[in-house]
Amino acid sequence: MPPKRGGRGTAGHTARRRLERAADLYLRECYERRTPARCDDFARQLGLTRKHLARLGSGVLGVSPRDYLRSRQLLYAEQLLRTTSLSTVQVAEAAAFGTHTTFYRAFKAAYGMTPGQYRLQVTK
Numbered sequence: 025m026p027p028k029r030g031g032r033g034t035a036g037h038t039a040r041r042r043l044e045r046a047a048d049l050y051l052r053e054c055y056e057r058r059t060p061a062r063c064d065d066f067a068r069q070l071g072l073t074r075k076h077l078a079r080l081g082s083g084v085l086g087v088s089p090r091d092y093l094r095s096r097q098l099l100y101a102e103q104l105l106r107t108t109s110l111s112t113v114q115v116a117e118a119a120a121f122g123t124h125t126t127f128y129r130a131f132k133a134a135y136g137m138t139p140g141q142y143r144l145q146v147t148k
Contacts, residue, residue: 039084046070047089051096054120061097061120063090097121098134105143112139 050069054061066089067077081089101119104110110118116127131139 036084043081043084043089044092047093047096051093051100051120055100055118058117059120060122061093062122063093066093094130095134098130101127101131101139102135102142105139106146112143115139 046069047066050066051061063077064074067074070077072080077089081087081092085092087095097119101115101121104115104118105112108115112128113124116124119127121127121130128138131137131142135142137145
């Protein structure tokens with residue numbers, strides 16, 4: 025029986041790794057340019073429509089491309105909170121969030137505390 029598309033088979037694994045690498049490259053560019061990460065821009069960079077990226081991404085990654093990008097941004101923001109003295113506004117900008125409010129809400133939803141509370145907890 026052939027492996028499912030996007031599953032654990034070799035083709036699915038390869039597709040997943042390619043999409044992950046493309047997402048990481050896209051985010052790195054956003055971080056460097058200090059521009060918000062957007063699925064429309066990511067899809068355009070890949071030469072896909074947003075709808076096609078959503079279908080492909082969900083099948084390959086197991087989550088929506090938006091959720092995947094957001095999780096990578098949050099990991100980067102967490103690292104910045106632990107290792108720098110940047111303000112939370114600066115961390116939001118550096119991690120390619122459109123606004124500080126978007127960052128604050130996403131961080132609190134993912135970690136159960138505000139970015140400031142997280143920083144206080146990890147620097148004790």
